Amino acid sequence: MRGITIRTVSAQRLIIVAVFLLLLGSCSSSNEGVVGSDAFAPGTQAPEASGGKKLTYWAELNGNAASIVPHFQQVPFFREWQRKTGTELKFIQPPANQGRETLNVLLASGELPDMMEFEWDTFPGGPDKAIADGYILRLNEVIERYAPNLSRYLREHPEIDKQVKTGSGNYYVFPFIRGDDKLLTYQGPILRQDWLDELGLPVPETIDEWHTVLKAFKERKGVDAPLTFLGVPQPLFGLGGGAFVGAFGVSIGFYQDEGRVKYGALEPGYKSFLGLFRQWYSEGLIDRNIATVDTKTMDASILTGRSGASVWNAGAGIGTWQPFLQTKEPNARLAPAPYPVLKKGERPKFGQRSFDYVGTGGVAISAKSPNVEAAARMLDYGYSEEGHLLFNFGIEGQSYMIKDGYPTYTDLILNNSDKLAPSQALAMYTRASYFGPFVQDVRYVEQYYNLPEQKRAVELWSGTDARLHMLPRVPMEEWESAELSAIMQDVETLVEEMSLKIILGIEPLDSYDDCVADLRALGVERAIALQEKALKRNGFR
Numbered sequence: 001m002r003g004i005t006i007r008t009v010s011a012q013r014l015i016i017v018a019v020f021l022l023l024l025g026s027c028s029s030s031n032e033g034v035v036g037s038d039a040f041a042p043g044t045q046a047p048e049a050s051g052g053k054k055l056t057y058w059a060e061l062n063g064n065a066a067s068i069v070p071h072f073q074q075v076p077f078f079r080e081w082q083r084k085t086g087t088e089l090k091f092i093q094p095p096a097n098q099g100r101e102t103l104n105v106l107l108a109s110g111e112l113p114d115m116m117e118f119e120w121d122t123f124p125g126g127p128d129k130a131i132a133d134g135y136i137l138r139l140n141e142v143i144e145r146y147a148p149n150l151s152r153y154l155r156e157h158p159e160i161d162k163q164v165k166t167g168s169g170n171y172y173v174f175p176f177i178r179g180d181d182k183l184l185t186y187q188g189p190i191l192r193q194d195w196l197d198e199l200g201l202p203v204p205e206t207i208d209e210w211h212t213v214l215k216a217f218k219e220r221k222g223v224d225a226p227l228t229f230l231g232v233p234q235p236l237f238g239l240g241g242g243a244f245v246g247a248f249g250v251s252i253g254f255y256q257d258e259g260r261v262k263y264g265a266l267e268p269g270y271k272s273f274l275g276l277f278r279q280w281y282s283e284g285l286i287d288r289n290i291a292t293v294d295t296k297t298m299d300a301s302i303l304t305g306r307s308g309a310s311v312w313n314a315g316a317g318i319g320t321w322q323p324f325l326q327t328k329e330p331n332a333r334l335a336p337a338p339y340p341v342l343k344k345g346e347r348p349k350f351g352q353r354s355f356d357y358v359g360t361g362g363v364a365i366s367a368k369s370p371n372v373e374a375a376a377r378m379l380d381y382g383y384s385e386e387g388h389l390l391f392n393f394g395i396e397g398q399s400y401m402i403k404d405g406y407p408t409y410t411d412l413i414l415n416n417s418d419k420l421a422p423s424q425a426l427a428m429y430t431r432a433s434y435f436g437p438f439v440q441d442v443r444y445v446e447q448y449y450n451l452p453e454q455k456r457a458v459e460l461w462s463g464t465d466a467r468l469h470m471l472p473r474v475p476m477e478e479w480e481s482a483e484l485s486a487i488m489q490d491v492e493t494l495v496e497e498m499s500l501k502i503i504l505g506i507e508p509l510d511s512y513d514d515c516v517a518d519l520r521a522l523g524v525e526r527a528i529a530l531q532e533k534a535l536k537r538n539g540f541r
Contacts, residue, residue, distance in 0.1 A: 057092065058113045059072075059092075060096070061093055063096065068427075072091040076398075076429050126167075134367045142376050143380075163355070163357040167534075173363055183445060186315065191309045191337055206343065207342055228287040229312070230294065230311075230312075231291045235500045238311050245269075246339055250267045263524055274502045318457055319450075338463060339351045347464065348465065353464070392431075393407040399412050474534045484530050
């Protein structure tokens with residue numbers, strides 16, 4: 001079986017004295033939106049015994065769990081999942097932040113595990129091609145025969161059922177699902193409120209106010225990298241939700257505006273954004289390691305005071321950072337900021353917002369697995385009533401108790417005696433704060449966001465027009481996905497390289513104009529047309 005190239009379009013217990021350098025952020029916990037319990041009618045069927053089979057499971061270990069233990073088998077959630085389903089798992093665990101590269105090698109080898117947890121919607125050519133190439137199994141009959149809980153959920157939620165199928169009508173994963181509209185936003189700009197108070201500055205709203213704040217952090221506080229954000233798996237990844245670039249009326253990647261699909265890097269506003277970040281980088285206001293910042297280094301920058309502003313999550317950002325900052329600086333406080341605009345009073349055009357189903361964290365069954373029924377029944381457990389509680393709240397009597405019918409987290413999660421942040425404790429006992437084969441429950445986040453700053457953040461970051469400009473998730477035909485993927489591999493590589501070179505000052509700003517011409521030559525307008533065609537076919541035009 002031939003290999004493919006996959007690219008993104010897309011310590012032991014934490015010791016307090018070392019937390020500021022060792023704390024790992026959660027790459028996966030950028031999904032903090034959840035489904036409300038009123039939108040979820042879990043199944044009641046327990047999984048049938050799998051016959052004590054030993055199955056293989058490929059996945060990356062969540063960063064928050066990895067900051068506590070190095071392997072899946074040491075995580076209480078995964079031990080309990082195996083116990084509840086009577087199935088033993090052998091985990092195949094790639095190194096942190098190397099999942100895509102490792103999966104590429106795995107697929108090329110032809111020796112595939114029973115289950116693979118991955119963003120299969122980003123597979124070159126789409127999930128239908130992954131099925132056609134013999135990597136993963138078409139799950140329609142499998143779900144119908146062996147997954148009664150997921151089948152029931154999809155029948156009762158036809159709008160989600162449409163989202164989890166390919167353009168050819170194929171199921172390809174046991175999906176991660178969320179659906180409560182008010183909880184689809186969980187990420188945005190964050191600053192050190194105590195520094196703002198010390199400097200006599202308000203929370204910035206405009207690009208000019210952000211410049212004033214970042215310069216003050218640099219010149220008056222002596223901060224090395226005032227603004228830091230994720231630069232992996234690709235440059236500007238941390239701004240994908242619309243921070244800063246959205247102030248110029250564009251978004252990174254595809255979006256819709258005035259009834260048309262647009263691609264951000266083709267628009268004049270993107271050049272203006274690059275000009276701004278080129279200036280800020282030259283002034284030392286942006287992390288000089290812009291292209292290599294991962295969650296670990298971003299955490300360390302905030303927790304050591306190397307940086308005073310970022311773009312990250314209400315949970316893994318504010319909820320994790322503030323308690324640890326206050327262990328050495330009792331007055332340290334974080335504040336959310338609205339998505340920046342150019343003029344005071346404008347409503348942000350773009351901001352982070354998710355979908356009920358985003359294609360992330362689903363689990364596929366290998367086309368070569370000899371244990372299809374056992375794998376399907378284990379995965380279906382997450383959609384049962386019992387599994388729903390395990391995935392969202394953990395182990396009853398340990399991580400949660402039922403109080404007046406409400407699954408309530410214990411102090412093990414919210415006030416951990418070993419000084420684990422709630423995000424870390426959750427990742428050890430549940431999958432509520434990151435992806436997996438289950439439906440998230442709004443009651444998780446009602447307790448997880450226990451700081452007033454977190455609640456304020458979600459409210460503030462939701463005040464955008466992002467919903468109006470997102471491209472709906474619509475299935476494509478296999479040939480459309482393949483053509484789109486082939487075009488966008490080259491387009492995105494060029495955009496990433498061009499953007500980084502201009503920001504770093506390696507290329508002049510005017511080289512952007514030549515790049516736009518090159519993007520057209522690479523077929524980006526054909527990619528836009530493919531998106532338009534899919535929208536029209538699915539009733540969005």
